[in-house]
Amino acid sequence: MAGNGLPNLGRVTLTDLIPSEGLPSDSYKLAVSTLSQSLAQHSAAIIQLPARDGALLRSCLESVRCYFHQKPSYPSADIIDTNDPSQWCKTSGYYANPQLWQETYDFRPGLTPPEPNNEMEFPPAGLVDIFSLLGKAARDVLDAISFYLNLRSSPFTEILDNVPLRNREISSSVLSVCCHARPSFQGAQHHNMTTQEDGQLVMFSDHEHPVDKSLLCVVKSDKAGLQVRDFHGHWVLVDGDLGPQEAIVYTGLALYQATAGYINPALHRIEISNLQGNMFGRCSLAFKLMPKSMTSLNCSEMRAAGHGVEAQFQLPVPVDDFMQRSHPADQLFNRHNFPTFNFPTSHEGSMKPLMRRRKNNSRCKPLPPSKRLRLEAQRVLKERVQDIADKKGIKLRFCTLKECESHIHALDSPCGNTRMEIGWPAGVPFVHPHDLPNKAKIGFLETYEPGWTATHDMELSLIEPGQPSQHDAH
Incomplete structure (x- = not known):
């Protein structure tokens, strides 16, 4: 080499x-x-x-x-x-x-x-x-x-x-x-x-x-x-x-x-x-x-x-x-708008979460706290899934929101097959934790995102639109 x-x-x-x-x-x-x-x-x-x-x-x-x-x-x-x-x-x-x-x-x-x-x-x-x-x-x-x-x-x-x-x-x-x-x-x-x-x-x-x-x-x-x-x-x-x-x-x-x-x-x-x-x-x-x-x-x-x-x-x-x-x-x-076969390194994270955070930092109307909480939980879950897949050498394709709503309850779906392959816990949504209640989302973030606290959602609401948060830097 x-x-x-x-x-x-x-x-x-x-x-x-x-x-x-x-x-x-x-x-x-x-x-x-x-x-x-x-x-x-x-x-x-x-x-x-x-x-x-x-x-x-x-x-x-x-x-x-x-x-x-x-x-x-x-x-x-x-x-x-x-x-x-x-x-x-x-x-x-x-x-x-x-x-x-x-x-x-x-x-x-x-x-x-x-x-x-x-x-x-x-x-x-x-x-x-x-x-x-x-x-x-x-x-x-x-x-x-x-x-x-x-x-x-x-x-x-x-x-x-x-x-x-x-x-x-x-x-x-x-x-x-x-x-x-x-x-x-x-x-x-x-x-x-x-x-x-x-x-x-x-x-x-x-x-x-x-x-x-x-x-x-x-x-x-x-x-x-x-x-x-x-x-x-x-x-x-x-x-x-x-x-x-x-x-x-x-x-x-x-x-x-x-x-x-x-x-x-x-x-x-x-x-x-x-x-x-x-x-x-x-x-x-x-x-x-x-x-x-x-x-x-x-x-x-x-x-x-x-x-x-x-x-x-x-x-x-x-x-x-x-x-x-x-x-x-x-x-x-040089295109980043479609899923690729590449495995990003663990410290780089997934390309799509990076793009999503950049979009959230743009000057626009602030999102309600519940939606920000869901997006943050979704981002963290996606990065943790990617880390596991990288270590196991597994190719991932993340679902869209509409796809995931039907996949979670399907007996045979790309989500289900990949969950089984990487050993993801049963009953935990794979890509989009949109069906988790807010308490479960907060518990998930406290477990998988270092430094997250239950008051973080309130802290997010105080951040001006366009101003990066500590988790964007993370």
Whole structure:
């Protein structure tokens, strides 16, 4: 990991993520919780494949090194990557991007790559086996995320490729084998291709925000260098201590859209300063689980599970349009008006209570004491629930007032499921203590809010509108 004091990425064994009939096992629940917490903090996690798969990954990476090493130094014009968004599901074979000092071979089942200059092309060995191996891993991870979000089993089946592919079908998912910074590749000048930051040579600057448009991406490389930006805004080296059968999985834009923004996509870049004197560069295998082009991304499953869906996610989006559209990172990550998959630290509290207190501090007509008491109890309860969820690695979605009125008395509701998961006391309202009498609210605040007294409500009424209180500062 990068030396920024952050905890390591979550490590989960792939066999623990494979679901089985009946109630979930303790190992499955622990693996799902570890995976989700790691995705929340870093948008990435480490998955441990079965030990027998380590040899297959290693031999395929060796084949990839030999494949790119025998490529010519100067790419011809017909194999230059044009970054045409309309070709997102049609790429196949070898192409190069001189500006990024990157070479790629895309393996897409059902699509035969063209042979350059009518010459026989021999692709890297083992791609069929690796495609199957990493593809299965990606689907298991996706199902685990669905379980964590309280969605039904395999909710994304309709937008994924058939397994196996039907006759004459072309895979939307792709296995991209890449080579970065091969010394013999002289497609562009070194200083035009990279950016120097904090003594590191990186393939993208901190302001370009490269984001995959896949649902998930599973990556295995022969050398460390993949950095992902965490929810603190720090760039973290995520593949610095991988074992032979371990790989990195990170989330993409399509999953962000399909989950109504609950799962943030990973911002990533490649750091190449450790490749000096290496004759092969940095080689990697990246399986990208993609939605089918003739389907739509919609949030019906999220809505059915009781999750709030913001206006920008209400309408279905055709996959082909989504893949060809630009998605500025500032619009994706600088919004605070929708629930996110991030877990704020315990001293920061929840974003929504902060916004509510700021709104209450504005110069307006003072609220009656009973309403202020209810709002204060609601804020404290919400923060305590968030603290418990952070420690247990549980994703929360807070209800609106109208939703909560029906959820509290329902037998099966998002409130009830989450209350059971975090061990919340029976009979205590989960998000909105609006049905508690004032005495119970005061008792709750005296228990959970240090410094609260029964006379505090009277003190609040003496505070002028717009003047912050001691609990706002808290």
